[in-house]
Amino acid sequence: MSSNAPVIQLKNVSKTFGEVRSLSEVNLEIYPGEIVGLLGDNGAGKSTLVKTIMGFHKPDEGGEIWFKGEKITDWSVAKARDLGIETIYQERALCELQPIWRNMFMGREIKNKIGRLDVKKMKSEATRLMSEHMGFTSTAVHPDNAVLTMSGGEKQGVAITRALYFDAELVILDEPTVGLSLSETKKTLDFVQNIKKSGRSAIFIDHNIFHIYPAVDRMIVLDRGKVAGNYKKSEITMDELIESMYRVARTGSIKE
């Protein structure tokens, strides 16, 4: 296992739902400390790709997922999270009737040796994280409050803090700024920068190129389930990128 091995690597990953091929022989790798922007129109397969990386969807026969230079065969959400991949989903993936603490530790509850949940610790950690990392102090942000009483930004705060808490090696952000206010968006973009500073990797998905371009090192353009382009930031200006996005949308091909 070399330190230069990609954190995550997909080899020939396809995903078919019935007749629809959402992903078609996708190859991609994310290196340590790298922030990669994933661009593409609606229906390009971005969310499917994320859910495949997370183990929620199982890739079609022949697709391989490698983690740090090792091929993983029994890929699942629990496994992906154990290895240190966390995702902030577009749809937030919260259980809104449940209190904040239960959401924050969803799927990875804190327990003692004999398996008894440490509810007290989960509540105090939830409070600490929400105020320290996200600066949330409003009345709705008490660990016992149900998530549905919170504002959109606060809900997003729970999802982000959750990804942060588990010290992920790779954080995937699937359109994290949708429905957020200006200051909440800035907070989210700062969060992406913090991931980079701490030497971890991220995949950043957003419709807004003006959010993506400044934040990332590399950009992958996805079109109709295929990787249509792969640019280092040094290779392309924002205007050229926008131009090529239009071209892809029109012709399905990145080249002129």
Next chain:
Amino acid sequence: MSEKTESKAKNNAARPPSFWRRFGMQFGIWGVGIAMWLVFVVTASEAFTSKDIYLAFASSTPLFALMAIPLTLIVITGEIDLSFPSVMALATATFAKIYSGTGNIWLGFLGALIVGTLAGYFNGWLVTYFAIPSLVITIGTGFLFRGIELAWMNGTGVGLTDKELSGVANLLVGRSFFGIANQFWWAVVATIILWFVLNRTQFGAHVFLTGDNKTSAQLMGVNVSRVKRRTFAIMGFFAAFAGLVASFEVSYFWPTLGEGLLMNSIASVFLGGTSVFGGIGTVTGTFVGSFIIGAINAGIVASGINAFYTQVFFGLVIILSVIMQAVISKRIKR
């Protein structure tokens, strides 16, 4: 919702949810219970001020409370089980057969619990593997389990009056502490155990998450199918236990065992504040709810009202409690 947080944000120290928000539902249940009790104390003061009627509750209510309590977990995950009365009978038939074949009481006991658990697990497997609504598939398995039991027993009952059985009978349904039936204590034990399971284990946390938002839970790595299968298996285990309790209570195993207990159990769960939409519920609420249901039956008769009105009263209490649930949960959201 965001404007509201904005306006409140002036003195914005994090505050816990208000007492009403947290315990409103529980208050509602206890309120219904106490109000009903007062009505009965007034209308049937003779019966409701003597201890006999309470001792009668303690012996009859646990027969369905023992199943309503584990059923709470299934309802929280957003499913339902309608086959548990048949599981009661099938498991008790297993006990009767093993006991008459080997003479070993504890082997029979163990066999009954295993058959009950497996029957429950089978329900859970059908529901999760084929993604069939549990409301439909457990009607099917209910007939299946009942049919197997009837064919196996050839439709005949078995007396449970052997001298050798008096020990286990005493343990399950004997009388202790001022004549309180042991099954009452078993219901208390079941409540305590399942409270712990639901609120202090990872499995319990996943029960809530599964019923609240299945997709979110799956995205965060919760194995919702496994959670559901386990809740059904727990249900089967307790149905087997309740079957033995109910049979030893009358010292006879009737092949029709369990009939008439289905509605009482389901009503107890909903009256106890467990959400019909899943994601919310307490076993303590169900425990109280089942005693309210038990009291309605006895109270109507003791009040001198024509027993035909039992069902009217019964229906009203359930409808009102579900409406109350909907109203309270709306207020919590606002």
